[in-house]
Amino acid sequence: MLAQQRQQAILDRVQQHGGVRVADLVREFGVSDMTIRRDLEVLADRGLVSKVHGGATTVGAGSTEEPGFAAKSVRQREEKEAIARRAARLVRPGTAVAVSAGTTTWTLAHHLTDVPELTVVTNSIQIADVFYRASRADQTIVLTGGIRTPSDALVGPVAVNAVRALNVDLLLLGVHGMSTRAGFTTPNLMEAETDRAMVGAARRLVVLADHTKWGTVGLSTIARLSDADVLVTDSGLGDEARKQLADEVGELIAVDPDEADE
CATH class of the missing domain: 1.10.10.10 (Winged helix-like DNA-binding domain superfamily/Winged helix DNA-binding domain)
Structure with a gap:
């Protein structure tokens, strides 16, 4: 060649x-x-x-560029699968969890259908559909409602009010970008507001973000790096980025997509 x-x-x-x-x-x-x-x-x-x-x-996109769900779903598929598999191990049976919209959290949802007696709060049409198709009578799904974004998230005052009325054990949050300056970000202002409401409703925050999210900054900040109890990423993350993140988040987990889950 x-x-x-x-x-x-x-x-x-x-x-x-x-x-x-x-x-x-x-x-x-x-x-x-x-x-x-x-x-x-x-x-x-x-x-x-x-x-x-x-x-x-x-090439780095502008802070307001927001790819649709289909476009994002083909990116870093192996990394997202490994991240989702590992994050699912943090979810205990019989708990209430919130799951934000996104392709990594959508991948995670397929694994969460195996966890018994979950109550799942989500603002994602795609994620709600995963649980609907699983048809598990022991799982309760709460879809927030709201205005639909390009990433198939439901946002706005309806979604925010629904989330603020609830208390969950764990939030599993997907993000558009992460950096030491801006924290965890998204290009969509209304989605950021809904995600911040989810952060406020959860006792613990677990962020799922593959290595390409490092250094990407969306228009609106969802949370500071230090707000994350756990960050699950992949082994493609560079050494310097790992050091900076380890100094900020509660626990940094970097999974290798080439290794089978134990």
Whole structure:
């Protein structure tokens, strides 16, 4: 394969999944680590990707850009599955949990259908549908209602009032971005308001965010990094980011998508 063909293939993967890792590309294309890094350098110089520690991601979007549910669902699928599997282990039978909208939390919902006697509060049409299709009589689902966003979240005063009337043991929160300056963020102002209401209704906060969310800043802050009792991310997160996050969150869990869950 010529360098130009390989670079186009790498770009296709970045655009499809939102990011790539050098180690994965080395295995896939059978070339050296240095060759892949040169390819990423070429793509970054052309403004087509953003280089990050150990790989590359899509070029940073503006703080108000909000991809739809379908677009986000194809990104970092292996990472999201690993994160969801690990986060599900934090949920105890017979508890009340809130689950925010998002593709990572939607992936998590499939695992939560195996946890008995849950009460699930969600503002996500997609997540409510997962539990509806599971048809478990021992699980209670509360869908907040509200105005629908591009990410299929229900937001606005109806959703906020519904959430504020409740108290849950645990909030499982998906986010658009995270940074030391802005905390956990979303590009949607109304979604941020609903998510903040969920944070206020929960005794514990567990955030689910893959490594590509690091350094991304949405328009509105949901919570500070220090508000998170647990952050579940993946092993693609760089060492410096891990250090900064470990200093802020209660517990940092980084899962390896290549390893089977124990």
